[in-house]
Amino acid sequence: MDKENLDMRIWELRAPLLRVAGGILRHTQNAEDAVSAAIVTAYQKLDTLRNEESLRPWLTRITVRCCYDLLKKSRREQPSMEPAEAEAPLFVSDIRDTLYSALESMPTGMARVLLLYYYEGFSTVEIADALGMSRPAVSTRLMRGRKKLKELLLEEQMRAEGVEAHEQPNL
């Protein structure tokens, strides 16, 4: 893949990459930084991309790594990872009813697994690889996260319909 083609593909992937970084870091400025760093790295390591079709997972893994680098660095420097006052959002579209919004209310560890599993289509093995977790730990978080998601979706459905709880959420 040449760099012009990479330009175009990266630009197409900007929203998914920001979604991953935002989901992990929960901080707009840092998410921007992580995605920027990932893009730089992608250009530099382009020759290591074996298969063009795997650009998205490859770039996602790089982004995840950059996010973790940033988290580690922030722990050393101990700056606040709290969102700055009046911080601009990553997305201007209404995301209130999206899974991404639901994930923001979940524990970070669980949300990261769900983010990669549902949005990026990663397998549990790929998630374990990307997040540096054991595969059983990924499976456990996925199982618990799925349960939590079912509850959230059921609540959402109840609110929308104004009826009593059904046995299963209707997706």
Added chain:
Amino acid sequence: MNNRTFDEALRRRLEKEEFEVNPAVEEKIRQTMRSPVMRRGTRRVARRSLRLAPVFAALMVTAAVALTLAQPPKDATNGQTSPVDQPVIVATTGVENTNAAFDSAPRVHIGVRYAGSKAEFTAEIVNNTQSTWVLQWRTSVEHHELNGWTQAREPEQLLWLEPGSSCTDKAVWLAFESAPQTLACGWQYTGYRVDGGMLFWIDGYRQLGEEGYAEQQMLLEEAFDAESLLISAGEWENGEAGAVELVLPERYQRQHPGETALQYYRGMGALNEDSAKECNGSGFDDYERAVRPDMESEPLAEGKAECYTPRLMTAEIGSDYLYFVIDSVFESEAAFRKAKEGYPRAFYTVYVNGKQDMLSAEKAEKLGVTVQMAADASGYEWQDGSGAWHVTRCVASYPVEEIHRGDMITLKAVYGEVGQTKAVEEEPVTYIVP
């Protein structure tokens, strides 16, 4: 609705979600992509932290010159002894950086700050290999005027490093009396690659008299007899390494007093000393941030790793079920038979070239397994926030002859109260036989 149906329905819904990026954020991405520095292929990471790169570089040059002019480093097991003028920063040691996607051993950056009467060592350890490692590091201080120093904080004895994990550890020495102007600081570290099967749990080591003690010892002995590495650990955050304790069953300890777990497992071949090589080193600046001479972050993993680890088998208690991974690339049949003998009640998941694979009928026949595919797994007890104890078990009852390729198998993860036979809640866990 089972999990597979739920996942498919949710993914269909997600396809309709739209995320319109904030124009201000888009502009920053666009600027990054247009950066001429980046186009030249040199690193210009957009993070604010590296704006101090020239300062770090100057520090590195200073440290390198200081080391060159000083007495040559004393070679130990990946160790150095370097003179330190108070209160400067000295260089560190670590594994040689290669252009490969993965390292051959964990990177270890050790630096020291000497100020006042305190010498503080900081080890920053990153495992960018495809293997799991345990690592120990040690420090020392020497000076001809030295009357008395004490190690106020020792490094963790053993650090567990899953692939991709990292951690920072510290060691501190304090002077009893007046601190000298210069101080020779030494350090060394040794990494052991984990090559054997392992049994890993996070819910603590039960003492004699405690509830669950006998069951835990029985489990440890089963795993030990199957030549698994026994590891007890505290909880730490994902992606971070942490301190672990290697464990031997009490029966073995009584029979072999004086032998340490590390000695035993090294002798068994589960831990192989494969220490990192020396490298150019790196420094710590005044704010204790680690940098490397080339100002690059560690190489990134890319592509799919077909074989994730060289381990034959792992097991974990601490999840909701006893869980085994057998990588078929590495003598899986023998490993599986050994695991099956060691853990007859366990639920098995087989990995073939990195892909999850249930124990199909054909495979079961090939491996000579005639028992039910997934019988009753050992329970896992856990404590909730209120202090109440619960137990989780994972059960299924699929006879092997009824399992076929493409079948959907549902296991039940059963949550209950300790000592009670009635389940409080059941959670289906679904797998497809590939």
